[in-house]
Amino acid sequence: MTPRIAFIGTGGTIASQGAGPLDTTNYGSSGKPILDAAALLARFPDVAGVAEVLPVPFSAVPSPQIHFPTWKALALLCDELVAENPALAGIVIGHGTATLEETAYALHLTLKVPVPVVLVGAQRPSSALSTDAGLNLVNAIRVAANPASRGLGVLVVLNDEIQAAREVTKTSTGRLQTFRSPDFGVLGQADGDSVNFYRRPLRRGAPDTEFDLRALEALPRVDISYAYAGSDGTAVRAFLAAGAEGIVSAGFAPGFCPPGEAEPLREAAARGVIVVQSTRAGSGRVFPTGKLGEHGFIPADNLSPQKARILLALALTVTRDPAEVARIFATY
Structure with missing residues (x-):
């Protein structure tokens, strides 16, 4: 049975288009629109080979602007998606890399859904020569669809590596291996033949936490x-x-x-x-x-x-x- 995955696109480099194939730095001012979830999936049709992917509309938000209001909206949207799609195997969220680790950790502490949630981004826009957007997206969908991803909290997938939301951080402005977990390393890898896990995080995380942002209007300063x-x-x-x-x-x-x-x-x-x-x-x-x-x-x-x-x-x-x-x- 083909797994069903929801894909929420929030913008970011993964959904951006530059002026040409070598535009890997100024694409934010190219004047070309940010691809929404459906358009990004259409740009990389190989996603259909690994799962049935449901594109979910969401506003394109530059990741430096993302904080509590977007975290709350994403948490509520994940609740809604799981309630409306009982057969849903997982959720993937496309995100700009600037604050990806913060959104991942905020959701790791507050989500209440039982399915895996994976955040994915890219270092090069979808239009660039040798962009990492397509493979990162496919691998994130594969990880979200993998039953072994359940119970690990929110995950981050880029550069073929599966990271824990609590540990991962962005370490390079432009290199593809930017996301690292300095103290403990990756949880696993998404290779061409299979998705493999090698360790499990032990600290408490979603969905079993004491935090609930659904009734909050803001976080304390x-x-x-x-x-x-x-x-x-x-x-x-x-x-x-x-x-x-x-x-x-x-x-x-x-x-x-x-x-x-x-x-x-x-x-x-x-x-x-x-x-x-x-x-x-x-x-x-x-x-x-x-x-x-x-x-x-x-x-x-x-x-x-x-x-x-x-x-x-x-x-x-x-x-x-x-x-x-x-x-x-x-x-x-």
């Missing part, structure tokens, strides 16, 4: 303060003045903030603002040291600052207790 030599806390004070309910410190490795930021962050934590200590290093855990405990800061484990921000914002929708937030960071 959480900002990221990026450490650099000589940073003096100006950004932290500005975030607090803007109403931040949580702050993620993207600190020095292995996980501490500059001296100039320590004081305003300690003051913020004392006032009930949740402060999570992450690191700008890009890999490795932030350890629960005595100094972090004295400051009232919560370690981000090995989450990147941008993903720690998402988890903290969702945590604040269910609790304001620092001990409970710490539990959440140790769970997801």
Whole structure:
């Protein structure tokens, strides 16, 4: 029986068209329209050889503009698709690579559907010579249709590799191997002959989570303060003045903030603002040291600052207790 997969296209490089086959950098100003889901599937008819694919209309949103409203719309749309199509084997979401990892993690923490959900993008527009759009799309559909993908949470597929939403990050501006999982590596690979998995993520994720964004109008404000030599806390004070309910410190490795930021962050934590200590290093855990405990800061484990921000914002929708937030960071 041919599996049935829903494909939601949100725009991005995968759906973009450049001025010519060598246009891999200026395609955003080519004047050519972004391909919708149906047009993108038609451009790569090989998708029909691996599944029955249902194109799902969605607005083309430049990925730098994607945040909570789009995450909520996608979650509701996934609910609707599964309810209306009982035989649906999985869902694939086309997405720009700039914020793909953040959308993947937000959905990983909030989706309630039982079928696999796979995010896919491309580094080269669909019109480019040797574009990766077609093969990435076909492989994402194959992964979503594979029964072994169930129970792994939201997945990301590019460059023949299957990544966990919690771990994956974009590491290169233009190379095809941009998406990597620095600490633990890929979950599996989508090769020409078969889809193969080699490990399973153990941290809790969709659909078994305590977060639900369906009734929310917005997420609590959480900002990221990026450490650099000589940073003096100006950004932290500005975030607090803007109403931040949580702050993620993207600190020095292995996980501490500059001296100039320590004081305003300690003051913020004392006032009930949740402060999570992450690191700008890009890999490795932030350890629960005595100094972090004295400051009232919560370690981000090995989450990147941008993903720690998402988890903290969702945590604040269910609790304001620092001990409970710490539990959440140790769970997801």
